Amino acid sequence: MLGVSMNGLIQVMDPMTFGLLFLGTVIGLLVGALPGVGGRNALAILLPYTFVLKPATGIAMMVGLMAAVNTGDSITAILFGIPGSSGPSATVMDGYPMAKRGEAGRALGAAFMSSMIGGIFGALVLAVAVPVLRPLVLTFGTPEMFMFAIMGISMVVVISGKALVKGFIAGGLGLLLGAVGTNPQSGVDRWTFGLPYLWEGVPLVAVFLGMWTLPEVVEWAIKGTSMAVDSSGTETGMWEGCKDTFRNWGLVLRCSAIGTWIGFLPGLGATVSEWISYGHAVQSSKDRGRFGKGDVRGVVAPESANNAKTGGSLIPTLAFGVPGTGSMALILAALMVHGLTPGPDMLTKHLDFVFALVWAVAIANIIATGVCLFTTRQIAAIIRMPPYILVPMILVLIAVGSLEVTNQWEDLIFMLGFGVLGWILKLAKWPAMPAMLGLVLGPIAENNLYLATSIHGFSWLRRPIVLLIMVFILISTIYSMQRVRLSKRRSLEHVHQQK
Amino acid sequence: MMTRDKMKKSFMLISLFFVMVAAGEIWGMRAASAAPFYEGKKIVFVVNASPGGGTDLFARMYARFLPRFIPGHPSIIIENQAGGAGVIATNYLYNKAKPDGLTVGTVTNGDIGLQMMEREGVKYDVTKMPIIAAMVEVYFAYLRSDLTGITRPGDLLKTNVQLIGGVSALGNPIANFQDIFMSEILGIKSFRLTAGWKGAGDRRIAFERGELNFHTEPPLMYRAAVLPLVKQGKVLILFQNGIIKSDGTIVRTKTLQDVPTAEEFYKELFGRAPSGIAWEVLKQQIMAGNIAKTLALPPGTPDSLVMELRQAIRQLWRDPEWLKESEKMFGIAQTPPDTLSGEETQEMVKMILNPPKEVKEFILRRVQSK
Numbered sequence: 001m002l003g004v005s006m007n008g009l010i011q012v013m014d015p016m017t018f019g020l021l022f023l024g025t026v027i028g029l030l031v032g033a034l035p036g037v038g039g040r041n042a043l044a045i046l047l048p049y050t051f052v053l054k055p056a057t058g059i060a061m062m063v064g065l066m067a068a069v070n071t072g073d074s075i076t077a078i079l080f081g082i083p084g085s086s087g088p089s090a091t092v093m094d095g096y097p098m099a100k101r102g103e104a105g106r107a108l109g110a111a112f113m114s115s116m117i118g119g120i121f122g123a124l125v126l127a128v129a130v131p132v133l134r135p136l137v138l139t140f141g142t143p144e145m146f147m148f149a150i151m152g153i154s155m156v157v158v159i160s161g162k163a164l165v166k167g168f169i170a171g172g173l174g175l176l177l178g179a180v181g182t183n184p185q186s187g188v189d190r191w192t193f194g195l196p197y198l199w200e201g202v203p204l205v206a207v208f209l210g211m212w213t214l215p216e217v218v219e220w221a222i223k224g225t226s227m228a229v230d231s232s233g234t235e236t237g238m239w240e241g242c243k244d245t246f247r248n249w250g251l252v253l254r255c256s257a258i259g260t261w262i263g264f265l266p267g268l269g270a271t272v273s274e275w276i277s278y279g280h281a282v283q284s285s286k287d288r289g290r291f292g293k294g295d296v297r298g299v300v301a302p303e304s305a306n307n308a309k310t311g312g313s314l315i316p317t318l319a320f321g322v323p324g325t326g327s328m329a330l331i332l333a334a335l336m337v338h339g340l341t342p343g344p345d346m347l348t349k350h351l352d353f354v355f356a357l358v359w360a361v362a363i364a365n366i367i368a369t370g371v372c373l374f375t376t377r378q379i380a381a382i383i384r385m386p387p388y389i390l391v392p393m394i395l396v397l398i399a400v401g402s403l404e405v406t407n408q409w410e411d412l413i414f415m416l417g418f419g420v421l422g423w424i425l426k427l428a429k430w431p432a433m434p435a436m437l438g439l440v441l442g443p444i445a446e447n448n449l450y451l452a453t454s455i456h457g458f459s460w461l462r463r464p465i466v467l468l469i470m471v472f473i474l475i476s477t478i479y480s481m482q483r484v485r486l487s488k489r490r491s492l493e494h495v496h497q498q499k
Numbered sequence: 500m501m502t503r504d505k506m507k508k509s510f511m512l513i514s515l516f517f518v519m520v521a522a523g524e525i526w527g528m529r530a531a532s533a534a535p536f537y538e539g540k541k542i543v544f545v546v547n548a549s550p551g552g553g554t555d556l557f558a559r560m561y562a563r564f565l566p567r568f569i570p571g572h573p574s575i576i577i578e579n580q581a582g583g584a585g586v587i588a589t590n591y592l593y594n595k596a597k598p599d600g601l602t603v604g605t606v607t608n609g610d611i612g613l614q615m616m617e618r619e620g621v622k623y624d625v626t627k628m629p630i631i632a633a634m635v636e637v638y639f640a641y642l643r644s645d646l647t648g649i650t651r652p653g654d655l656l657k658t659n660v661q662l663i664g665g666v667s668a669l670g671n672p673i674a675n676f677q678d679i680f681m682s683e684i685l686g687i688k689s690f691r692l693t694a695g696w697k698g699a700g701d702r703r704i705a706f707e708r709g710e711l712n713f714h715t716e717p718p719l720m721y722r723a724a725v726l727p728l729v730k731q732g733k734v735l736i737l738f739q740n741g742i743i744k745s746d747g748t749i750v751r752t753k754t755l756q757d758v759p760t761a762e763e764f765y766k767e768l769f770g771r772a773p774s775g776i777a778w779e780v781l782k783q784q785i786m787a788g789n790i791a792k793t794l795a796l797p798p799g800t801p802d803s804l805v806m807e808l809r810q811a812i813r814q815l816w817r818d819p820e821w822l823k824e825s826e827k828m829f830g831i832a833q834t835p836p837d838t839l840s841g842e843e844t845q846e847m848v849k850m851i852l853n854p855p856k857e858v859k860e861f862i863l864r865r866v867q868s869k
Contacts, residue, residue, distance in 0.1 A: 044550040044577070048563050051824075138708045172640050182584070184668040184695040187866070194585030196590070196620040203582075266704070267697055321720050322700030326551030336719070336827050342721035376515075392684050406582035447695045454693050457662060 005127065008355025012363060017057040021360055023368045024064035031065070031074020035082050035209070035401030039069035055338035056356045062334060063357055066327050067119055067310045068268075071368040074111040079104060079383050080394050081216045082401065088208050088271060088436040089409025090278035091305075093159065094291060094298025096216070099292050104380040111303045112160040112295050112372040114252050117245065118304030121256035121363025122263065122311025127358045130347055133319045133376055140265050143460035146448035147469040148265070152441045154473045155279035156434040157480045164484055167434045170425070174438020177202050178446075181354060185450055197410045201443065202211040204494055206402035207409045208436055211417030213398055215426045218419075221391045238376045244296045245304075251281055251297060252304045259305030263312020266324035270306050271440045277305035283476055288483075311361050318346050318354060343362035535571030536804065538791070542575045545596065545604040547588030549581040554605050557634045557792045560828060564821050580790035585610050586621055598797040600716040600804035603631070606795040608672055608787045613799070613853055615859070616670070616866065626849050628795040630806040631842040632812045634833060636717055637752040638673055638793035639739035640664075641725060643712040649735060652768060655687060662690045662712035665702040669694045670866045672787035676740055677715055679784065679865070680761050683777040685768070718754040718832035738764035741786045742836070745843055747784065754831055761785070780861045787851050790844050809841045 012018060024046070031042045043062055050058025076082040078095035091111060098107035104370035129136065153171065160167020180191045181201035192198035245252055262273035281301035282291045291298050316322040321342035323329035335342060340350055347354060372379070383390070402415040425432050452460045461465060544562050548554040555577075562575040574576040585607055588750035592604035606625055613621050644650045647660045662681070666674040674692060681690040690713070696702045699716040703724065718739075728734040741749040741760030754809040761781070765773040773781075796805060815821055821843045825833035832838075839847070854862075 037551075040550045041579075042794040044555065044559065047559065084813075100688055137704065141705070141708055141710050187668065187670055194619050199583050199586070199620075200581075234676055266701060316700075316704070320700060321724065322698070322704055323551070326549055328550035329556075331829060335549075337824055339827060341720070341723035343720060344727055345723060406587060407578070407580050408582065408587060451665075451695055451710075 002094035002414035004351050005355045005358075007352040007473065010355040011056040011352065012060055012359040014057070017054070017060050018055055018363075020053070020061040021064040021364060022170045022367055024061035024373060025068040025364045027144070028065035028068025028364070029072035029368055029371060032069035033075045035073075035076055035205075035397050035404075038107075038340060038404050039066055039373040041404075042069075042329060043327050044329040051274060051337050055335075055340055056353060058338070059331060059334050060356065062331050062362035063310075063314070063360045064067050064367070066331070066439050067364040068368040069327075070119075070306045070310065070363070071112060071115040071372060074115065074299075075108065075372070075379055076397070078107045078111060078299070079379070080213065080397070082394070082397060083205075083208055083214050087213070088433065088440060089304035090274040091279060091299055092212070093302075093433065094293070094295050097292070097294035098296065098299065103294065104383055105376055106237030106241040106244065106296065107294075107299050108376050108380060109238035109373065110244045110299045111241070112369045112376070113245040114255075114300040114304040115307040117252050118256040118259055119249075119307035119368075120258045120362045121253065121304070121436075121458050122308035123309075123358045124311075125257075125260045126311040126314060126361070127355065129315070133315050133347060134344065137264055137316055137319065140465070141452070141460075141463075142448045142455065143463055143466045144469070145265060145267060146445055147466050147473075148262070148272060148276075149441045149445035149448060150270055150474050151469055152275050153273045153437060153445065154477055155221070156249065156437055157477050158279040158282045159292065159433050159437075160431055162433060162484055163429070164481065166430045170431055171438040174435035174440075175442040176329060176438075177207070177356070177435070178439045178442030181443075184447070195410075197408060202439070203402070203406065203411055204440060206415040207403055207418045207439065209398045209402050209414040211422035211432050212420035212436065213394075214415065215422040215432075217391060217398070218392050218423060219426070221387060224387055232262045236382075238373065238484050241296065242373070245300055248297055248300050251284065251299055254279065254284075255301045255305045256308040259287040259308030260312035262305075262404050263309035264315050266313075266316040266322050268444065269325065270309055271437075272444070273305045274302040275441075277301040279309070279476070283480065289487075307365060308345060311358070314357060314361070318342050318357070361386055387427040401480070442476060500861070507797055516686065529736045535569075535659070536807070537569050537573040538569065538571030539626055540601060542600075543602050543800070544575055544576055544577050545588050545592055545602060546579045547581070547585035547592075547605050547610070548579070548585070549695065550579055554585070554607055554792050555579065556828060558605050558794070560833075561632065561794060564815055564818065565811060568717045568814040568818075569808065579662060583620070584613070586613060586618075586806040590620075591799055592795070593628065595691065596797045598799035598801075600796065600800050603794050603796055603808075606630075606793050608791050610852060611787060611848060612671055615854075616863070623652075623825070624798075626845075626852055627795075627797075629800055629802075629841070630844045630848065631792045631793045631805065631808040631841040632794040633839045634792040635742060635752075635831060635838045636829075637678070637742060637755065637831060638715045638717055638741055638788065639721070639728075639736065639758050640713065640715045640734040641734050642714070643709065644732060644735040645733045646709055646712050648708065651735075652737065652764065656685065656768065658687070659689060659714075661838070662687065662713045663711050664692050664696050664715060665696040665705060665711050666692055667698065668698055669790070672784045673800070675784045675862065676761075676781065676788055679777055679781050680738075681713075684761075684773055684781060709760065717830050719751065720753060721830065740788055743782060743785045744813050745846055747782065749782075750836070751791040752831055752837055754826075776819050776857055776861055780858050783851060783854055783858055783862075786847050790839065790847055790851075792846075793844055794841075805841075812841065 031039055074091050077089045077091040078099050081092045081096040083089040095107045156167050156171040180198055182189050182199045258277045259273045262268050278301050281297045282288050313324045316324055317328045317332055324330045402411045422432055544558045546555050548556045550817050566575055589606055589610045596602040611625050649658055650653055657712055664677055680693055681687050702714055705711045736758055738761045739755045739758045742752055743749050749762050751760055820834050824832055
């Protein structure tokens, strides 16, 4: 095994391969940082070039790009509250408040370092798990997928803080929005108003940018001041952020494991892994008061999870030929053209190639973090720019980002419409994030619930892993609610004592 | 004062100048008309799906190879317009794109199916769009013999075991093919389809896991993933839909030479050829399943340009590199006899969209009953 692994490393360290891996990684960072370009668009453009290269070289470049996108998109998430193109990123929950407080450098440092560790962790697991990859993936059926989606949704309790009822209502609103579209089982259109645009559901990225990012930008424009309240630590906190990652090493490793695990399961996606990790960070902390207001652990947890996911998500692609995302589908296409058909043979006959990819993921993560740390000062300084320059710039990014999927005017209308809703929620101090969580995870949960029930009847409720997750969700929900009640009582007592 | 001679001289010079300019113009025009239409031009492929999917890869494959064979070697760029199950981009192609030969779009059998179902929001008529190329897709069906106890095709007719297959959505040609063939034509009462699966790959994992025990997919993973399972005694391969020709005959695709077509499978089981309304509907669904993806132009595009592009595709078929790569990418080499020409596809689209009345009623009734 070690010999094969070294063989893989030698393939990646070939000057041409390494050079293109570096190039792919840098492109990935740029694409990740610019909402609207999207990793898969970049991969689609790269695809034909990889056909003329050696398989390991071409595919290493693509994998490097994909791995670095996750690192790059934390930049815009932290600085401007703009999520990645895959959905609502949990990093904005604490990363963005940190930037507002003047700790952009620290937040970025923590994000980059934890991304790297997560990425390497994911690659390592991929390497170690090779012999058990296929049985591992086959353990999880539709009932388990449903339970994972529910676990993600249950994080509404965690992120709503004291505003539990408001959080539940917002989450419910998100679930309702997630139900819009043509139901695949019955073919019935739900609230599509005869518009083909809505057949596939509400446009996630446009809604997210409208509901979450636009109100932030508007508020900031109204204030007319520089974004960070106190920007003294903007450029200097980077090393502090890196140290934060190591201070919370247990959390980083646990969240990397969560990310890798969710990555194994095709169809769940980055959102589930990020939010389950975020929820885990909140629940496992003794002092959770600062979460949502700029706690560095809220950055470290989702960032390590989303980079770890890349290693995990290569597994269904390589071992079964099942791409979990559009990006993976493009990598699969590149494999096919090179005559490397995924499947059982991949893990026996082409093992050195699998290891080359493992190394590519790990090295891409190191390069990405290196490049980012090197430029953090300059990146963080962006938010010192006066609002009359930054606000229009971000508005353009939001508009272009909304147009990513369909290139239709409706994308902009939706973004603006949900921007108004987001603004109202903001004024009324309602949390918008639970709505986003419901919107993304609702359809995953619904579909898997339907499939689980139509295949297994209700016997799926007795499956051991289902029961285990169920118990976990119940305990964590009750525990969280109990803590909220206790802290409310304490603050009431505190008020009484003061009187 | 200018002398008469001088005036004459300058007049002649000016005339000469104009003559030269005119000659130059004419010469230039000649040169321009001799240059191919597509020289220095840019063709946009409007893809009605997001990057990474089958439709996108199909368009990108053509975009990469085709410029070499079009006179003038234009550049081809891809523009993804996903959403609305592809209808948004197809509406755009039909109603808004200029018919100048510079916009080409992907039109899928999903779009054709939605037009046939007269779905609200569909504002195109595929029969009026010149088609230049098609990607033929063939599906084959197999089941878990270890879980169902079905080890020979004959067992299928006697089984009481619940057979569960999966599709992305009910009502598409692939779903209809399985449903009509298994339930109506073979008369297997215990056959059922579940809908909502993301793709063929997800269904194969569910199949290997045992959640599904019947599965249908394109031949892409036939050798790598399915044959090993046959060797292990876990899987029995049943039939393929096959490729239907314009004269109604159905043939096996090259990749699946050993797998009988649905028609042959029926003959083997019952000793006679299938017939009746259900079979007519099935043939129509096989046809719709075959022309999975097409490259089409806005209606009104000049015939000369359509011919030029179709000619380029005929030349592309002869390219050995195309043969090799398209087979690797799609599991079926996209050259005849495993693919259809633009003209053939056009005819088939007309047949699918103008079916005999009883065929259309049969399909609508089945979809509504679900």
